[in-house]
Amino acid sequence: MGVGLRRSEVRVCQTCGSQFPVGKQEKHHKANRYCSRRCRQLDQPVLCKRLSPGQAGYLAGLLDGEGSIIALKRADGTVKSYRMHIANTHRGVLDWCVQVTGIGTIHHQTTPKYSLDPKRPAAHLMYKPCFSWAVYGVKAASVLRRILPYLHIKRDRAVVALEAMRP
Numbered sequence: 001m002g003v004g005l006r007r008s009e010v011r012v013c014q015t016c017g018s019q020f021p022v023g024k025q026e027k028h029h030k031a032n033r034y035c036s037r038r039c040r041q042l043d044q045p046v047l048c049k050r051l052s053p054g055q056a057g058y059l060a061g062l063l064d065g066e067g068s069i070i071a072l073k074r075a076d077g078t079v080k081s082y083r084m085h086i087a088n089t090h091r092g093v094l095d096w097c098v099q100v101t102g103i104g105t106i107h108h109q110t111t112p113k114y115s116l117d118p119k120r121p122a123a124h125l126m127y128k129p130c131f132s133w134a135v136y137g138v139k140a141a142s143v144l145r146r147i148l149p150y151l152h153i154k155r156d157r158a159v160v161a162l163e164a165m166r167p
Contacts, residue, residue, distance in 0.1 A: 009022050009023055011032065013033070013039050014033045015034055015035075015039035015040070019035075020032075020035040038137075047103070047138070047139060047142035048101045048102065048103060048139070048142040048146050049100065049101055051100060051146050051147070053150075055100050056149070056150050059097065059101070059146075059150075060151045061150070062086050062088075062093070063086055063147065063154055064153040064154055065153075066087055066088055067086035067087070067154070068154075069082060069085075069140075069144070069154055069157045069161050070085060071161075072136075079164055081136060081137045081165070082136075082137065082140055082141070082161040082164065083135070083136050084136075084143060084144065084161075085132055085133070085134050085135075086132065087109070087130055088132075089128040089129065089130050089131070090131075091106065091131045094132070094133040097133045101135075101143055103142075103143070104133050104135040104143075106132070106133050107131065107134065108129065108131055109131065109132055137165070138165060140161070140165075141161065141162055144161060145162065148162070
């Protein structure tokens with residue numbers, strides 16, 4: 001064996017149990033414990049907190065009434081991941097979502113619509129400012145698992161998303 005040559009090893013992923021090669025000539029570094037970024041994220045403790053039945057029911061009602069579950073696609077049309085999204089004009093509701101789940105980000109949607117009515121001032125907004133709470137990928141799956149028994153309208157979409165995000 002030459003001085004500069006190293007053999008690759010085979011490791012077992014700590015999350016899914018599949019084997020993957022590691023070493024100098026392989027795509028995975030020798031210190032890796034996971035076969036993919038997705039498995040590493042699944043093993044991280046940054047998932048949805050435990051929810052009481054009241055919290056889970058309220059969050060499911062928000063998702064059913066004000067939210068969406070969206071497939072994020074690659075350029076070739078295959079589904080890459082999912083996003084769970086709830087929009088509301090009252091930021092306090094979305095702050096509560098972040099507080100009880102422990103995950104997600106709140107965005108201010110900046111799409112003001114101005115009135116074209118000549119009787120109103122030019123800068124008069126027709127709509128209230130809107131905020132949105134978004135959770136992506138395995139974090140969204142962890143929230144969906146907690147609220148699935150309470151979902152009614154978006155239950156089928158949640159089941160499809162959970163099946164697709166299974167490792």
